[in-house]
Amino acid sequence: MTPTDLAETALTTRPGAEWWRSAVIYQIYPRSFADSSGDGIGDLPGITARLGDLADLGVDAIWLSPFQRSPQKDAGYDVADYCDVDPLFGTLADFDVMLAEAHRRGIRVIVDLVPNHSSDQHDWFQQALAAAPGSPERARYMFRDGLGTDGELPPNNWDSVFGGPAWTRITDADGTPGQWYLHIFDSSQPDFDWTNEEVRAEFRRILRFWLDRGVDGFRVDVAHGMIKADGLPDYTPDPDAGSMGGEEADVPYWGQPGVHEIFRDWHTLLAEYDGDRALCAEAWLPTPEKTALWVRPDEMHQAFNFEYLETPWDAARLRSVVDASLAAYGAVGAPSTWVLSNHDVVRHASRLALTAENPQGHGIGPDSPGQPIPEVGLARARAATSVMLALPGSAYLYQGEELGLPEVIDIPGDARQDPTWFRTDGERYGRDGCRVPIPWSADAPAYGFSETGASWLPQPDVWAEFARDRQQGDPASTLSLYRTLLSERRERSLATGDITWLDGFGDDVVAFRNGDVTVVANLGETPVTIPDGTVIAASGDIVERQLPVDTTVWLAVD
Incomplete structure (x- = not known):
């Protein structure tokens, strides 16, 4: 082959x-x-x-x-x-x-x-900056007139994800203040108008x-x-x-x-x-x-x-x-x-x-x-x-x-x-x-x-x-x-399986079965006794079937 x-x-x-x-x-x-x-x-x-x-x-x-x-x-x-x-x-x-x-x-x-x-360096946005309000070029983005007497206020109060206002006002070719454009992120990232x-x-x-x-x-x-x-x-x-x-x-x-x-x-x-x-x-x-x-x-x-x-x-x-x-x-x-x-x-x-x-x-x-x-x-x-x-x-x-x-x-x-x-x-x-x-x-x-x-x-x-x-x-x-987990995950078809929650381990334990694998994770403050079975993988050391805190084990249980 x-x-x-x-x-x-x-x-x-x-x-x-x-x-x-x-x-x-x-x-x-x-x-x-x-x-x-x-x-x-x-x-x-x-x-x-x-x-x-x-x-x-x-x-x-x-x-x-x-x-x-x-x-x-x-x-x-x-x-x-x-x-x-x-x-x-x-x-x-x-x-x-x-x-x-x-x-x-x-x-x-x-x-x-x-x-x-x-x-803002995309050809479309550069074309929009050079075009007039209401033009097809500006309609690709979220340009709006400002509020206030002379449009000096942004169109709404939205903040950028990155901090600061979500609107930036442009300066027209003649040097006068122009419209505002929306950028939910940085001012260098103008939002498209997806109704277009x-x-x-x-x-x-x-x-x-x-x-x-x-x-x-x-x-x-x-x-x-x-x-x-x-x-x-x-x-x-x-x-x-x-x-x-x-x-x-x-x-x-x-x-x-x-x-x-x-x-x-x-x-x-x-x-x-x-x-x-x-x-x-x-x-x-x-x-x-x-x-x-x-x-x-x-x-x-x-x-x-x-x-x-x-x-x-x-x-x-x-x-x-x-x-x-x-x-x-x-x-x-x-x-x-x-x-x-x-x-x-x-x-x-x-x-x-x-x-x-x-x-x-x-x-x-x-x-x-x-x-x-x-x-x-x-x-x-x-x-x-x-x-x-x-x-x-x-x-x-x-x-x-x-x-x-x-x-x-x-x-x-x-x-x-x-x-x-x-x-x-x-x-x-x-x-x-x-x-x-x-x-x-x-x-x-x-x-x-x-x-x-x-x-x-x-x-x-x-x-x-x-x-x-x-x-x-x-x-x-x-x-x-990671290599062990990924290999066993594939071999045992865990990604296409179903889980069943297991009781009896206490409120601070996450325990479930998926196919032929039992998973026990100790999120508490004291060790937990795990059931009998062959250890397939463990995120930490297990001694005498005691699962330490902040540790997960995969067991093959008959």
Whole structure:
């Protein structure tokens, strides 16, 4: 059998068992994964060179955060050309090589799509700035006249996710103040007007461009934010809610019903292509029941389970969110997804040990309250992942979590790059701490990330102990734990199984059976006796059948 035959065999899906229902998908943040050029920024050839490590880990697919052409004001989530690769990351030819090499290894490839907004350097926005109010060029974006005597006030009171107002006033060609444009994120990221058919047609073209190249799907950025409520009414968000949504209230720029029409259109488009191409929604909504509306049979295929990600280290709340998720997604025929870390949240090896509130997007720094204890955070992270990977459905991993990487807390202010840091005058640390380039080799420059030692964010000295080459072959390492969990998950078909909760372990224990595996996780303060059975995997040491605190075990029970 040739390599091509092997790839085709690996990527063939049985009818009724679409790959995305059970896949483990590994998120790559390209600028922080592997740098082949030595400029300190990761790139596509760097990804290609490391695909063997991901195949060895045992993942089914990779999701790439944006690598399209961009001025990089928000690390690529400000796209200037949706159908080209930014020179920082390589070329379209580099992308094609990476895609072919991934497919040759049986790894599918999902690319990030950013449809809520573009860069202010996008040709369309530059055309809008040069055009008159009411023109077709401006109608592609959310331009509005201001309030007040001379339009000096923004059209409403909305705040940006990154801090400060969500409106910026432009200056017309004659030097006089002009209209305002909406940017739910940074001022360099103007929002599209998705009531405009020209915008919808352009994104159909963009989808086809990447599908024709062979990608297996799209992760859709801010999928819950593309439609705004009629009239753009004032709204003051809940100060305790995360910055990306999740409030119980009806938020006029999140979760509007009109988004569903867009995704039904996209679903139909993807169905024209072979191979079960998939759409995954980044939709921050308050409950699994509301999120499940995004994955009805004719809409998206997956939606990130942020309710699960945000669940604290508490047994009762964990059982509750698992039950709610399986019920809500199952009711619409979709798999639940499970995720603990990504590029927008504090890494779970630190987050699960925080002792103070930390809303999504705020980040943590050296002066943040409730600093995590590293040993506690790592133990809980390993235990939490061991629970997650035993649950039925699809799971997402974020690069470096398989190494147990913590959040980098002590990044100097002059090295930070997240727009949140600047737009809040340092009040919020932002997301840089989870985006620091990952370590491959303990004794190499930049810990193997870049052969020159360059790194776009500073790497901490502690990275040496987490480096992949230090963990390779160590049965007690976090890397070995992940490899074991992923292998056993596949061998035992846990992703397509069902769970049954088990009683008798106490209120601080999460225990369930999935197929022939019994999972017991101790979230309490005292050791727990586990039942008889062969230990398949354990996140910590077990002595005389005593499961320590912050530890999970998988048992094969006859």
